[in-house]
Amino acid sequence: xxxxxxxxxxxxxxKKHKDWPQAWRKPDPKKSYDVIIIGAGGHGLxxxxxxxxxxxxxxxxxxxxSWLGSGNTARNTTIIRSNYLLNESSDLYEFSLKLWKKLGxxxxxxxxxxxxxxxxxxxxEHDLYQLKRRVYALNLKNIDSDILDIDxxxxxxxxxxxxxxxxxxxxxxxFQKRAGIAxxxxxxxxxxxxxxxxGIDIIENCEVKGLKIINNQINGVETTRGxxxxxxxxxxxxxxxxxxxxMAGLKLPISSIALQAMVSEPVKPILDPIVMSNAIHVYxxxxxxxxxxLGAGVDGYNSYGQRGSAHITEKTINALTELFPxxxxxxxxxxxxxxxxxxxxxxxxxxxxPIKGFYINGGWGTGGFKATPGSGWIFAYTIAQDQPxxxxxxxxLERFRSGYLIDEHGAAGVAx
Ligand code: FAD
Ligand code: PYC
Numbered sequence: 001x002x003x004x005x006x007x008x009x010x011x012x013x014x015k016k017h018k019d020w021p022q023a024w025r026k027p028d029p030k031k032s033y034d035v036i037i038i039g040a041g042g043h044g045l046x047x048x049x050x051x052x053x054x055x056x057x058x059x060x061x062x063x064x065x066s067w068l069g070s071g072n073t074a075r076n077t078t079i080i081r082s083n084y085l086l087n088e089s090s091d092l093y094e095f096s097l098k099l100w101k102k103l104g105x106x107x108x109x110x111x112x113x114x115x116x117x118x119x120x121x122x123x124x125e126h127d128l129y130q131l132k133r134r135v136y137a138l139n140l141k142n143i144d145s146d147i148l149d150i151d152x153x154x155x156x157x158x159x160x161x162x163x164x165x166x167x168x169x170x171x172x173x174x175f176q177k178r179a180g181i182a183x184x185x186x187x188x189x190x191x192x193x194x195x196x197x198x199g200i201d202i203i204e205n206c207e208v209k210g211l212k213i214i215n216n217q218i219n220g221v222e223t224t225r226g227x228x229x230x231x232x233x234x235x236x237x238x239x240x241x242x243x244x245x246x247m248a249g250l251k252l253p254i255s256s257i258a259l260q261a262m263v264s265e266p267v268k269p270i271l272d273p274i275v276m277s278n279a280i281h282v283y284x285x286x287x288x289x290x291x292x293x294l295g296a297g298v299d300g301y302n303s304y305g306q307r308g309s310a311h312i313t314e315k316t317i318n319a320l321t322e323l324f325p326x327x328x329x330x331x332x333x334x335x336x337x338x339x340x341x342x343x344x345x346x347x348x349x350x351x352x353x354p355i356k357g358f359y360i361n362g363g364w365g366t367g368g369f370k371a372t373p374g375s376g377w378i379f380a381y382t383i384a385q386d387q388p389x390x391x392x393x394x395x396x397l398e399r400f401r402s403g404y405l406i407d408e409h410g411a412a413g414v415a416x
Contacts, residue, residue: 023189024068024196029203032229033061035383036221037236038208038244040064041073042184043361043368044236045191045202046376047383052198054377055384060200061230063223065207069188072238073369075306075338077261077293079274079285080370081118081179083145084411085134088394089347094143095391096374097178103373109190111182112288116273118179119148119157121323123168123279130410131174148173156273159326167322168279179274181285181293187372211247211358218357234359234383239304239339241349241362248355252363253344253400257298259366259415260308260337262316264330266290275323276414282319283414292330294320296414298340298366308337340366345405346412350375350392351382359383360397366415 012020035051037044040062051057064070080100082093104111122128131147138145150162153173162170192202203225210222211233220229235244245252266289276283284294296316299309313335321328343349343363348371350361361379364371378389388396399405 023193024202027201027203029061029206029223029225029228030201032220033201034059034230035232035234036060036228036230037062037234038221039071039235039237040068040188040192040202040204041071041236041238042069042187042191042372043238043375043379044234045188045195046372047234047236047361047379048195048200049191049198050377050380051384052195052200054380057384058199061228062195062200062202063206063208063221064202064204065224067204068192068202069185072338072340073184073188075261075336076184076369077283077285077295078181078184078369079118079179079283079413080113080182081176082143082370083118083120083134083138083174083176083179084408085137086406086408087141088406089408089411090138090141090143092374092378092391092395093370095377096371099373099377100182103187103190107190107194109186109193111186111190113180113182114288115178115180116285117156117175117177118274118276119153119173119175121170121275121277121279122172122174123170123277125171127279128172131172134411135174144178145174145176148175157271157275159270159324160275161323161325175273181274181287183288184369191376208244208247213248213355213358216354216356218355232357232359232383234361234379236361236379238362238364238368239341241341241360245360248353248358250353250355252349252397254341254363255302256304256339256341257302258305258308258337259295259298259340260312260335261293261295262313262335263287263294263333264292264327265333267292267330277319277323278414280319280323281414282316282323284320284324291333292327298342298415304339306337306339308335340364342366344400345407346409347406348375348395349397350379351388351396352386353397365412367412
């Protein structure tokens with residue numbers, strides 16, 4: 001590990017930071033692999049990493065149509081929390097939250113995980129009732145989450161607008177102390193380097209264009225860099241799950257919609273916790289660089305355009321300044337969108353499909369970043385064992401036929 005050590009940092013500085021070793025190899029695709037993962041976002045890379053680490057499978061390729069981490073991993077606002085309502089979800093997100101805590105040291109990479117707490121504001125009796133319901137459900141499972149009164153909120157975030165004349169005055173909040181944010185690119189880079197060290201081939205600029213299926217069994221993938229043989233394919237393509245599934249002849253109950261975010265100019269530390277308000281409709285955190293990172297809802301129509309509608313931008317900024325009048329003079333620097341695949345119950349699909357050797361991990365909607373390590377862990381298990389892990393049993397495709405949906409529209413957050 002000397003290559004990545006502090007001493008090496010000093011050594012490189014004497015070399016004027018020239019000739020840094022590559023963090024991950026750039027191999028050409030081989031003719032065949034034991035497992036192919038489509039999509040080098042956080043989830044795809046985490047899956048490959050845990051396949052090698054936990055299941056001793058090393059002959060793996062991760063195929064990425066663009067550059068590594070160019071999808072929603074790099075476009076999201078990095079909120080990490082486990083405060084979901086239903087057992088299936090809170091078990092999954094809590095498992096992931098525990099992995100986040102040790103991920104930096106496990107990957108030997110500074111992913112800047114910062115557990116600064118998340119305030120979800122209540123602006124009506126109904127909001128308070130819903131938040132209490134979720135907090136009590138979490139507490140029954142020994143997952144931390146509290147209801148705060150106005151004085152407690154003031155201590156955590158004095159710059160909020162506490163006026164009783166606010167359109168929707170603040171009445172209370174829920175608070176999850178262990179919730180936080182992380183540096184999204186670093187998560188992808190850390191997993192990529194660890195994958196490469198395990199001998200996994202990460203192949204960028206390699207788009208999957210077709211799937212070869214013989215007698216209902218995956219036999220390989222057609223790519224822009226040629227055909228590659230394999231008997232196992234994990235599809236982890238966030239906003240493009242329906243497109244890949246269609247290549248396998250599957251029609252999924254997914255809507256693909258643009259979700260946007262934006263950042264302000266950097267300012268000195270002013271906002272400690274993450275703040276979410278569903279009613280006024282904005283969420284915001286302050287990054288380590290000092291920028292305010294914010295967003296709100298999805299566009300009102302399906303599309304693959306990674307821009308986001310102008311009226312949503314305007315509404316989001318109006319909501320921000322209504323809730324935080326002091327941000328009224330901030331300049332906004334950048335705005336963008338990513339395509340999110342949303343299932344009818346706002347929960348993901350993680351598991352096998354009717355095609356043997358074809359596995360899907362998608363439909364995370366607006367909230368999959370927080371699940372990155374946990375999702376990779378259980379998806380690796382599913383692929384290696386050819387059966388679901390107990391944490392993703394309920395998140396099967398089959399649930400849309402059986403009707404056992406996992407409705408998390410409320411807990412999935414402000415963006416739904
Ligand atoms: P991605 O990072 O998108 O990776 C999929 C990869 O597949 C991409 O790199 C893509 O190029 C590649 N690909 C697609 N098609 C092909 C093909 N045919 N061949 C090869 N490669 C292909 N979640 C949270 O938990 N907290 C948040 O605060 C949060 N905020 C968000 C804010 C925004 C604006 C957006 C858009 C999303 C947000 N999310 C959030 C959701 C989160 O970003 C995603 O759920 C998560 O990052 C998905 O990770 P991934 O690795 O599956 O996808
Ligand atoms: O999942 O917490 C979340 C989230 C907030 C904004 C977008 N996603």
